[in-house]
Amino acid sequence: MPKILYKIKRQLRTKYNYRSNIMKRILLFVAVFASYAGIAQDLESKIPNSAEVVVSINGNRLMELVSISEFDNYNFAKKIFGKLSKKADSTFTISSIEDLGFDINSKAFYFYKKTDSINYHNFLIKLSDKNKFESLMSPRKKESIVSEGGIQMISDNYTTALWDNNLLLFSTNQTEYEFFKKHQERFESKAEYEGMSYYKVKKLLASHWTKNFAFKTFKGQEKTSVLNNPSYKASQDKNAIASVWVRNYSQLLGTYMQQMSRLINLEESLSPESSLNGFESGVANLYFDQESIRLTTKMEVNSNLKTVFRKLYKSKLDKNFYNYFNQNDALAYMSVSMDTKALLEEYPTLISSMYGGMMPGYAEEMDLMGELLSLALDEEAIGEFITGDMLLVLNDFGEKEVTYTTYKYDEDFEKKEVTKTKKEMVPDFMLMIGSKKEKLLNKLARLGTKHKVFENTSGYYKLDISKKDFPVDLYAAVKNNILFLTTSKENLSNVVNNRFVNNIGKHKKLLHGSNSVLYLNGEKLISKVPASELSKKEGRYFDYLRENFKDAYFKSSKIKGNKVCSELKINTSNAHGNTLKMLFNFIELMNGKRR
């Protein structure tokens, strides 16, 4: 918070009585909030509307969670300060994050801008003390500072740094290979570059353009800012500690693919314009709440993909599955619910739309392949055979006795092979796959029994697999439109004899509302890891996790409007006040200091 606001707040507190103070406090709160919004907007307004990616770090939210003095006391912070002090002006010692000269209560931004010739990676940071920031530089670096109209500048071939009393901007460049290859003759023929190598010409041009771009951005001379972009505006959440906004995910991926294809000499086949068609803007927000860490993503898709995804994920996990889920016996689980029939029907569209763009030269082939596939398959029949619902539950880790060969030696040290046994941990799981073709599955099982692939055991089957290939026994059964595959004879016997005790609890909401879920019960999972398998250091980390980590899930939700959404959430025991402190304390632990 700016010092002046602290002063005002203190004065308000002493000057007036309590009742009028409440009113003032409300006004102050509004003023403070408005000033933050003002500061942030001030910075954001410098980001051009043509930015491809914007990342923001919310300093204000960070400082709410971990105070400056708390942060300064962390050993990892002290280490960073120490390293920075060594590089800095010898008269300057850094002992606090405030000594860096950044306004840590403000938002800081990274943005990426792409042009046909050069790409810029930029950092925008609000300064609170220009002198402190300058003291971070070595005396030699300081000498290279150039002042232009009240703006300080340091630049080299790749980077330009500009700053004044309030603002710092770093811009680094990355040249576009194709552009410079195409225009090589034009640039080389210019009189000013005569006698220079093309490499040097490129460096000069890139450095010049970067300077121009940085000044233009610093002075806010871009035509419109990203604040005029409704998608960007809608993506911002003041509670997020960090946010990433991508203008067009498909295009960004296309640029990346183009760069990659150059590395692996695939220039001909990959088009930069449209690699994975159909994805538009994307947003990710990271939250450190009191008891949980959350990462949410939202990605807009075009109308084509929207239709496909809607059909694909129109179904929900068959409620029959809930009858065979017991939360007390689940260390972890994974569920998928999609419509197989729709998947097969939409596959040709998906292929030609998504990958046709990636290899435009083969768009027709992709299209034909999709059509042929559709002709060959009976989508409806397959959709009934495998509905697209799947639930895999990890129940336990059991101990299993296994044999191994070793040697014993006689009096003359002649060795003789002996077989010994030892205990090993093996997973205990149950896999459920939705199928409406119960009769067909049962026929298959009977045929399997005939050919001794299965062994029929009162209502369920034991799969005859060599122990060498798979370390555990596997049992299978079909019931209520579900194919069961499990390591537990007992569980399967309960399923076929209607004795399975289900307990879905809070997981019903998670399973019902998502098209795929990965859930980990941290408390239970960690308790299953045998201490003997861990080194001392690993043991320390596991102890910390045991104390702090409750559970975690990743879920992707059904399409909302034209957005595909996902959420990663880690729930903690809240032993540290908030999850950011918990993370920092974990970093301390990794550095060998316990908190």
Place this chain on the structure above:
Amino acid sequence: MQKKGFKLFFLVLLVLCTSCFEIIEEVSFNKDGTGHVKLTMNLSQSKTKLNSMMLLDSVNNYEIPSKTKIKNKIGEVIQKVKSIEGISNVQNSSNFNDYIFTVSCDFTNVEALNKVISKFSSKKDATIIKQHQHFSFNTSQNTFTRNYHYDLSKAFQKTKVKDRKVFENATMTTIYRFETPIISSKNPIAKISGSKNAIMLRVNAQDLIQNKKTIKNQIQLQK
């Protein structure tokens, strides 16, 4: 290039096995200095993990070789050993059920054994082996010496931390048999058999790597 390939191949084989393995070196000497050597690598205690890993393409960024690839590599090793002067009757076995692999051969003198090790070493190591022989038999003194020049601790430091677990429960055993009785040995952990004709030394890989224990030994036989 090929030597690098061999090293990598064996490293992969070891890294595959994240819990236990044992290596046994058995050498039987005749009075005239000829003899028979057998090297056994037993990964049986880790067979469950190996079976699971064989289903994967790679673990810890190491490519998992297929059974055929392993067999081919062993075949290459055998061909190389066969080509060494003084080596004969080369035999090998591969048991993929228990993951036990053996190689054995006859030799005319210990120099041939040093040549075998040199053949699978880098040029630099091969030169050192010439000076500091890994196996030597002094017929006038009637002493047998087992040596090596590698700094295992240094080599271990170069490995990735996550790969070091491989060596946690591994053991190395050497057994040497002679026709003449053994009088004494310099390595205190070596055990001499009741008949005095054999000597066995077993060390944990961890102790070997940390230079706490060694398989180096000098054995004095009756003159």
